[in-house]
Amino acid sequence: MKISLDLVEMTEIPADSAIYVSGSDIKRILYGIDIGVAELQYAKENNYDAVVAHHPVGLVNHYKVFWQHLKQLKSKNIPGEEARAVIEEKLIGFKFGAHARNYDSIPAFARLIKMPFLNIHCPSDELGRQIITQAIEELCKKASYPTLDDVIIHLESSIPEFSKAQTRIEIAKGSSSDQLGNWIFSHGAFTNGGFTIANLYYKYGLDTVIYIHITPADLFQILSIQKGQLLITGHLVSDSIGINPLLNELENRGIEITVLGGLLR
Ligand SMILES: [Fe+2]
Numbered sequence: 001m002k003i004s005l006d007l008v009e010m011t012e013i014p015a016d017s018a019i020y021v022s023g024s025d026i027k028r029i030l031y032g033i034d035i036g037v038a039e040l041q042y043a044k045e046n047n048y049d050a051v052v053a054h055h056p057v058g059l060v061n062h063y064k065v066f067w068q069h070l071k072q073l074k075s076k077n078i079p080g081e082e083a084r085a086v087i088e089e090k091l092i093g094f095k096f097g098a099h100a101r102n103y104d105s106i107p108a109f110a111r112l113i114k115m116p117f118l119n120i121h122c123p124s125d126e127l128g129r130q131i132i133t134q135a136i137e138e139l140c141k142k143a144s145y146p147t148l149d150d151v152i153i154h155l156e157s158s159i160p161e162f163s164k165a166q167t168r169i170e171i172a173k174g175s176s177s178d179q180l181g182n183w184i185f186s187h188g189a190f191t192n193g194g195f196t197i198a199n200l201y202y203k204y205g206l207d208t209v210i211y212i213h214i215t216p217a218d219l220f221q222i223l224s225i226q227k228g229q230l231l232i233t234g235h236l237v238s239d240s241i242g243i244n245p246l247l248n249e250l251e252n253r254g255i256e257i258t259v260l261g262g263l264l265r
């Protein structure tokens with residue numbers, strides 16, 4: 001956990017990440033984007049020292065990381081008041097969604113079999129946000145008016161994980177010859193901002209919002225308004241881009257890692 005926080009200069013464990021069962025002297029790790037009881041049992045039987053998930057598995061307050069959208073919205077000159085109102089509305093849905101889920105099923109199993117277990121979400125997503133944002137900034141320095149297609153070609157050729165994914169970077173709204181214009185890669189804030197956050201970016205002059213995934217309902221709402229373009233980079237691949245630097249760092253320290261659960265290494 002500490003190594004992942006250090007990679008993005010975070011000093012506290014964010015609300016969507018946690019150590020469920022602590023452990024020490026970790027030499028072999030099973031690492032996945034999603035971890036369930038089967039993976040925990042497999043790790044126990046095969047002498048792993050710890051299991052790490054990307055997505056939170058047992059937290060009711062994980063959605064508070066959605067407040068990270070505020071910083072990103074403000075960085076594009078969106079008024080704080082308006083941004084806060086949109087975020088607060090989204091939080092109501094996340095809160096009662098979390099209430100409905102069984103938050104202790106998987107951690108309880110890890111405790112029962114005494115398997116060290118943690119999940120690291122926001123620190124890895126923040127790193128992924130930085131990596132993909134920097135790649136697009138690089139393109140914008142080289143080409144004065146890049147198109148959506150230029151962005152896709154540049155990301156796919158400069159970040160190796162994209163060639164390992166079954167998904168492609170998709171233009172969910174717009175056409176390949178449209179200019180990228182004023183843009184944001186909105187990621188690392190628990191989950192995507194759906195229609196309401198994208199709409200706020202469009203309202204304040206952004207041409208292109210880039211998410212890693214979106215629900216069909218939010219997408220149809222975005223498609224129903226006149227303005228704005230939307231790129232979708234792909235869920236597992238974009239999560240993997242933020243996780244792999246941590247895996248490299250762990251391997252440099254002599255830790256053996258087995259990946260599964262959708263992680264593209
Ligand atoms: Fe993620």
Ligand SMILES: [Fe+2]
Pocket residue numbers: 055235239
């Ligand atoms: Fe994810």
